[in-house]
Amino acid sequence: MKKIPYGRHKIFKNDIKYVCKILRSPSITQGKTVEEFGNKIAKFVGSKYGVAVSSGTAALHSAVACLNLKKGEEVITTPLTFCATANSVLYEGGEIKLADIDINNLNIDPYEIEKKITKKTKAIIAVDFRGHPSNLIKIRNIAKEYNLKVIEDASHSLGSSYVNRDKKFKCGDCKHADMATFSFHPVKHITTGEGGIITTNNKKIFDKLNLFRKHGIQRSNKMFSKKKQIGKWYYDMEFLGYNYRLTDFQSALGISQLKNLKKFIKRRRNIVNYYNSELKQIDQLILPYEEKNVDSNFHLYSLQIQNHKKKNRYSFFNYLVNNNYNPMIHYIPIHYLKYYKKRYKFKKGDFKNSELFYSRTVSLPLFPTMKDKEVEKVVSDIKKFFEN
Numbered sequence: 001m002k003k004i005p006y007g008r009h010k011i012f013k014n015d016i017k018y019v020c021k022i023l024r025s026p027s028i029t030q031g032k033t034v035e036e037f038g039n040k041i042a043k044f045v046g047s048k049y050g051v052a053v054s055s056g057t058a059a060l061h062s063a064v065a066c067l068n069l070k071k072g073e074e075v076i077t078t079p080l081t082f083c084a085t086a087n088s089v090l091y092e093g094g095e096i097k098l099a100d101i102d103i104n105n106l107n108i109d110p111y112e113i114e115k116k117i118t119k120k121t122k123a124i125i126a127v128d129f130r131g132h133p134s135n136l137i138k139i140r141n142i143a144k145e146y147n148l149k150v151i152e153d154a155s156h157s158l159g160s161s162y163v164n165r166d167k168k169f170k171c172g173d174c175k176h177a178d179m180a181t182f183s184f185h186p187v188k189h190i191t192t193g194e195g196g197i198i199t200t201n202n203k204k205i206f207d208k209l210n211l212f213r214k215h216g217i218q219r220s221n222k223m224f225s226k227k228k229q230i231g232k233w234y235y236d237m238e239f240l241g242y243n244y245r246l247t248d249f250q251s252a253l254g255i256s257q258l259k260n261l262k263k264f265i266k267r268r269r270n271i272v273n274y275y276n277s278e279l280k281q282i283d284q285l286i287l288p289y290e291e292k293n294v295d296s297n298f299h300l301y302s303l304q305i306q307n308h309k310k311k312n313r314y315s316f317f318n319y320l321v322n323n324n325y326n327p328m329i330h331y332i333p334i335h336y337l338k339y340y341k342k343r344y345k346f347k348k349g350d351f352k353n354s355e356l357f358y359s360r361t362v363s364l365p366l367f368p369t370m371k372d373k374e375v376e377k378v379v380s381d382i383k384k385f386f387e388n
């Protein structure tokens with residue numbers, strides 16, 4: 001059997017066909033397929049606007065740029081995320097403040113957020129870790145009280161939703177956030193190779209995002225003038241932007257992939273149900289928790305192994321590696337990373353729940369094209385490890 005990774009993308013023939021069609025068209029970048037992809041994602045999640053950019057990190061950076069941070073102003077986020085979430089704040093001259101996770105749903109704990117608010121706090125970045133929506137309702141209320149902006153890092157949660165007072169909300173719909181960001185890296189639900197999107201319902205933010213991804217350059221018919229002898233060559237630069245453009249052929253891949261998303265999520269749920277039903281017999285394991293009002297897309301199956309003499313996370317991880325798996329740990333908490341440890345003098349014990357979770361977790365293989373045989377093998381191999 002081939003090595004089983006923790007995640008893997010799937011490109012269908014139809015995806016390739018559509019990408020080739022756009023590759024043969026006159027416009028392979030800066031064309032209308034990019035806008036179409038942005039609109040399609042916006043429509044899917046239920047936001048007004050969607051701006052496609054070159055990566056999930058570019059999406060986060062762009063979103064943070066719209067906060068207009070002054071040097072040293074603070075953004076509160078979770079220790080349990082990929083470093084790009086925190087980095088995006090530093091790119092814009094801001095500083096991060098970490099607030100620990102809720103040990104059950106593994107997302108930033110609103111109660112911890114409140115403890116971290118100072119006069120310098122400007123925003124909160126909530127991450128929908130493993131696809132499980134953050135508690136955006138509570139976070140939004142805190143943000144309102146202290147006049148903060150909210151960014152949802154929805155890199156994991158395309159297609160996830162939650163219910164509040166009988167109303168369904170989709171991750172990234174920006175009903176309880178100012179902006180949300182997605183990533184289309186191949187380990188995410190759908191891919192464009194590299195790619196990302198920012199969604200928002202705010203026209204001003206949308207306009208800024210549009211310029212931010214192309215150097216801050218503005219160009220419109222209004223700028224041309226016969227009287228002033230200014231022709232169609234003209235453009236101006238409003239502020240310092242970046243080249244964060246996604247190409248049309250990547251956007252074509254995204255549009256085509258989006259058609260399979262529901263099918264992908266259904267298969268993931270299928271596998272998760274099987275894992276849950278089989279693994280619950282093993283006392284030493286803590287299975288992923290899903291809140292009652294939540295419908296997660298299951299980006300990750302975050303298993304936790306309670307410490308027990310020889311059988312712990314370390315030995316379990318190595319066992320999987322030795323048995324032809326490619327498991328992964330999500331994530332080494334931000335405050336454990338050398339750069340952040342040095343910058344903020346973080347130490348062990350600062351964020352106890354994130355540390356406890358990190359010491360216990362392994363992400364099991366979970367992707368839509370996993371064969372039943374592979375899923376069954378994962379379960380039987382895990383049972384073997386804990387039986388002996």
Ligand SMILES: *Cc1c(COP(=O)(O)O)cnc(C)c1O
Nearest residue numbers: 055056057082084155183184185
């Ligand atoms: C993947 C990911 C990112 C970064 O996305 P890229 O497309 O790889 O730049 C940021 N935050 C989280 C939570 C992610 O999972």
